[in-house]
Amino acid sequence: MTTQTRWYESDEFTRDFLPWLYRTWRQGQPRIEVKRTTPSDVWARMSSFKVPCAYCRRSMHPFRERRGDRSQYCGVTCADGLSGSCSKGASAANATAAISQLIQRHEDSLGKQEGLL
Numbered sequence: 211m212t213t214q215t216r217w218y219e220s221d222e223f224t225r226d227f228l229p230w231l232y233r234t235w236r237q238g239q240p241r242i243e244v245k246r247t248t249p250s251d252v253w254a255r256m257s258s259f260k261v262p263c264a265y266c267r268r269s270m271h272p273f274r275e276r277r278g279d280r281s282q283y284c285g286v287t288c289a290d291g292l293s294g295s296c297s298k299g300a301s302a303a304n305a306t307a308a309i310s311q312l313i314q315r316h317e318d319s320l321g322k323q324e325g326l327l
């Protein structure tokens with residue numbers, strides 16, 4: 211597992227995972243979703259990826275599947291934090307915003323590539 215706090219800046223994340231992420235917005239806040247077209251081998255690596263919770267630093271899996279519709283997403287805090295304090299703090303919002311910016315930059319670079327064709 212990676213222990214670095216800014217794990218979303220790791221090569222593995224930006225090179226292998228980032229292209230499969232997109233954002234939805236709820237009340238102006240981004241949520242990081244995993245595309246349904248993500249290949250199963252990529253998802254297998256995503257779901258075994260372990261990083262520290264953005265708030266309590268406990269080791270956790272950021273890529274998870276929702277109960278119900280089984281959609282997949284990327285969370286920056288541990289599962290305990292989903293209903294508790296970890297997901298509520300500024301550190302969670304900051305980490306999500308940082309990933310959101312990486313997605314934005316990636317989408318912008320794709321747009322530029324298409325523009326050149």
Ligand SMILES: [Zn+2]
Nearest residue numbers: 263266288296
């Ligand atoms: Zn936590």
